[in-house]
Amino acid sequence: MRTEFKNVAVDETRRMLLRTSLFGALATFVGGNVAGCGGSSGGGSKSGGAIITGGTPSPTGAQPFGPLQAADANGLRLPAGFTSRIVARSGTTPAPGSGYSWHAAPDGGASFAAPDGGWIYVSNSEVSNRQGGVGALRFDASGQLIDAYSILDGTSRNCAGGPTPWGTWLSCEETDDGNVWECDPFGGFIPARLPALGAYNHEAAAVDPDSGTVYLSEDKGDGRFYRFIPDGLTLDGRPDLTTGVLQVAEVIDGEEGRVRWHDVPDPSGAMVATRAQVAASTPFNRGEGLWYDSGIVYMATTADNRIWAYDVPSGEITVLYDGEALADPVLRKVDNLTVSPRGDIFVAEDGDDMQLVALTVNGDIEPVVQVVGHDDSEVTGPAFDPSGTRLYFSSQKGATG
Secondary structure, three states, rough: OOOOOHHHHHHHHHHHHHHHHHHHHHOOOOOOOOOOEOOOOOOOOOEEEEEEEEOOOOOOOOOOOOOOOOOOOOOOEEEOEEOOOOOEEEEOOOOOOOOOOOOOEEEEEEEEEEEOOOEEEEEEOOOOOOOOOOEEEEEOOOOOOEEEEEEEEOOOOOEEEEOOOOOOEEEEOOOOOEEEEEEOOOOOOOOOHHHHHHOOOEEEEOOOOOOHHHHEEEEOEEEEEEEEEEOOOOOOOOEOOOOOEEEEEEOOOOOOOOEEEEEEOOOOOOOOOOOHHHOOOOEEEEEEEEEHHHHHEEEEOOOEEEEEEEOOOOEEEEEEEEEEHHHOOOOOOOOEEEOOOOOOEEEEOOOOOOOOEOOOOOOOEEEEEEOOOOOOOOEEEEEEOOOOEEEEEEOOOOOOO
């Protein structure tokens, strides 16, 4: 029983809406909504991110965001009624007095509520040769930036990751022997490497709050879809991610349908690559963004432009969005994603025309922001603040690429 749901009927209705209107009738293309943080790929190029603020999202029956307007002073095309601001740029100090220079190549991110009513936005740094890590921006209750600092350094190609229900950030290394690191957004403990979650080309992580199971994607052309089941709890009662079973998915009904999970014999991948250890496992074409919401794990596969939905209770996976099946899709090169408080899926484009696009609960596909003049960049790290009225994101490589 999934005791976290207050209204299971509403939850099932939303799932059915998504499946029937997005998968069955991809014909309505409307307007849009979004926001971000800044960054660059290094080499001196600077990029700006932004926050887009608007009204509190309506839980049901909301109207489309509306068409994108001309670019604002920050180079963002937004719907009418939304505003933006740049909160950080790579190579500069976003919070005076903090001493922290915002990192290069910002990628996956998430926000975390603070006890004082403010929040923290964390952002990975996808830089190689142990020059990556995770930076954090601290905001007060009014949304003003008051601090910036590192919560992880000395790692490589920290791509995406995912927040945990107990308030930590899982940062994933996108290298052949990459690890997952558990970090404290408040900087309260030393980051912990989690070898039990496997050593491979990690991309993103999403946690089921009921069971503590961690779902994991792999950014390879023949990457796999994984889950990690913890053995038990830590002394403070949260799932213990240091010990458990790593499993890999096999879709047994063809391209979509029921999933069978197989134990991975050697999560370290020391002798045989993790994805090659179970012959029956199903390849996914560059698994990237992951997000858990209301019993569903959403996964983006960039190379075939698809969004998948794995239904945890039923154990079935389906294609929710298939851009390759459309003559002129609004959403291309799907990558990082998140889910709004209303249930819309916000998907960042890895290049293309640099948009954040919403797959809405009404069945619409709406660009919600477009970054102008960053043609060789990608949109990364979409994350709502705890109130759901601000959305952060980055332009990873800036205007120069």
